[in-house]
Amino acid sequence: MKTKDLPQNYHLDSMLIHGKVNSGNWDYSHHLVPPISSSATFKLDSVERGAQGFTEFAHSGEPGAPDHKPIYIYERLGEPNKNILEENLAIAESGEMALTFASGMAAISGILCTLAVSGDEIIHHHTLYGCTYSLLKNWMPRFGIKTTAGNLFDLDGLKKLITPGTRVIYFETPVNPTLELIDIQAVSDLIREENSKRGDSRKLYMVIDNTFATPVCQNPLKLGADFVVHSLTKNIGGFGTDMGGAVIGKRFIYDLLLLYRKDFGGVLSFHSAWTHLVYGLPTLNMRVRQQERTAIQVAEFLASHPLVESVNYPGLPSFKDHDLAKRQMKDPEGHFAPGTMIYFVLKGKSPEARKEEGRRMMNNLASDAYTVTLAVSLGNVKTLVEHPGSMTHSAIPAEDQVLHGMEPGGIRLSIGLENPADIIRDLRQALEKQ
Numbered sequence: 001m002k003t004k005d006l007p008q009n010y011h012l013d014s015m016l017i018h019g020k021v022n023s024g025n026w027d028y029s030h031h032l033v034p035p036i037s038s039s040a041t042f043k044l045d046s047v048e049r050g051a052q053g054f055t056e057f058a059h060s061g062e063p064g065a066p067d068h069k070p071i072y073i074y075e076r077l078g079e080p081n082k083n084i085l086e087e088n089l090a091i092a093e094s095g096e097m098a099l100t101f102a103s104g105m106a107a108i109s110g111i112l113c114t115l116a117v118s119g120d121e122i123i124h125h126h127t128l129y130g131c132t133y134s135l136l137k138n139w140m141p142r143f144g145i146k147t148t149a150g151n152l153f154d155l156d157g158l159k160k161l162i163t164p165g166t167r168v169i170y171f172e173t174p175v176n177p178t179l180e181l182i183d184i185q186a187v188s189d190l191i192r193e194e195n196s197k198r199g200d201s202r203k204l205y206m207v208i209d210n211t212f213a214t215p216v217c218q219n220p221l222k223l224g225a226d227f228v229v230h231s232l233t234k235n236i237g238g239f240g241t242d243m244g245g246a247v248i249g250k251r252f253i254y255d256l257l258l259l260y261r262k263d264f265g266g267v268l269s270f271h272s273a274w275t276h277l278v279y280g281l282p283t284l285n286m287r288v289r290q291q292e293r294t295a296i297q298v299a300e301f302l303a304s305h306p307l308v309e310s311v312n313y314p315g316l317p318s319f320k321d322h323d324l325a326k327r328q329m330k331d332p333e334g335h336f337a338p339g340t341m342i343y344f345v346l347k348g349k350s351p352e353a354r355k356e357e358g359r360r361m362m363n364n365l366a367s368d369a370y371t372v373t374l375a376v377s378l379g380n381v382k383t384l385v386e387h388p389g390s391m392t393h394s395a396i397p398a399e400d401q402v403l404h405g406m407e408p409g410g411i412r413l414s415i416g417l418e419n420p421a422d423i424i425r426d427l428r429q430a431l432e433k434q
């Protein structure tokens with residue numbers, strides 16, 4: 001993206017509302033809000049202009065540059081709502097480009113299948129969102145892409161895993177669901193050292209799922225990541241009405257990823273693009289800041305409760321990765337930003353007993369709580385609670401979950417916008433009923 005199109009010295013929260021100063025994708029100079037662009041196909045005016053559109057597609061010099069009016073052809077190739085959302089997502093993560101997909105999983109499979117080909121290897125952290133784990137374990141090997149699970153807290157161990165065939169290092173930080181952190185800067189240093197020994201065509205890339213932190217709590221590209229993926233379904237969408245995914249990062253992959261999206265077909269619908277653009281991104285910073293203030297209070301409440309064994313929240317000084325959190329989780333103004341997610345375990349004599357306590361508490365919440373809802377997903381205006389072991393992470397075998405730091409009874413809490421006192425009241429009542 002050309003810097004002259006970006007507003008100079010404005011804050012990120014303002015830019016998430018207004019986007020670029022001039023956008024070639026913006027056809028509506030008299031609208032304050034871009035209209036929902038509901039058109040599956042577009043008028044081409046002449047055979048020559050149509051042919052030019054096909055020639056230019058995925059051969060763009062500067063996507064979205066003001067002097068470059070895209071020739072819209074067909075919704076699956078690109079249309080105004082998605083294109084403007086992509087400009088603003090690139091701003092949100094300070095990326096050179098962004099491309100949206102139908103869901104977070106479509107974005108993750110898109111970037112991985114574009115960076116790696118048959119014969120290559122992807123190294124990933126052993127604990128991941130269940131569907132990402134399943135994609136890597138069950139699907140990638142069918143296409144001849146080797147996947148290796150490693151412990152990315154241990155950088156020496158990671159270094160030993162890397163082979164000449166390794167093309168991608170993939171992880172989440174905070175890790176879903178345990179909220180443990182991986183040191184992005186340190187992994188970046190390791191990759192830079194490895195790449196200094198490789199030719200340009202064999203570079204190793206770092207891809208980070210930044211869904212948990214959101215762009216307003218952590219900026220992996222500035223810490224050395226090559227690509228960030230998001231589930232827009234979560235905090236970026238924020239209201240839980242629409243699915244979506246995005247890849248944000250280096251420019252060189254843009255055309256190939258656009259071709260991939262055209263042929264595999266997992267495009268974000270224009271309507272979902274519009275809600276993320278008009279409601280999601282502009283309110284992201286404000287929502288996350290409020291949710292975060294509440295999360296700190298809820299984490300402190302849980303940590304001090306006699307029935308609670310442990311609380312993983314990057315903002316708690318007692319959290320094992322608190323120092324790393326302070327270094328790498330920052331809001332757009334550079335202040336500590338520990339996020340909106342909490343993982344906790346109730347007391348019990350054995351893992352089985354803790355699992356039973358957790359099950360009881362979540363059922364108490366499901367039946368009695370007003371502000372806490374038992375549901376998967378996260379980053380919603382409503383506070384959501386779920387049991388990763390049997391829900392979001394059920395694709396990971398139970399033995400592997402335990403081996404890699406997931407407690408069988410671990411509870412994941414996503415803080416919403418309700419009054420903090422009400423969330424704490426509902427949690428206290430559920431604990432009193434145990």
Ligand SMILES: *Cc1c(COP(=O)(O)O)cnc(C)c1O
Nearest residue numbers: 103104105129176211231233244
């Ligand atoms: C939900 C989620 C995904 C998948 O996103 P979808 O939009 O549901 O496809 C990927 N990564 C993380 C961390 C998630 O929480």
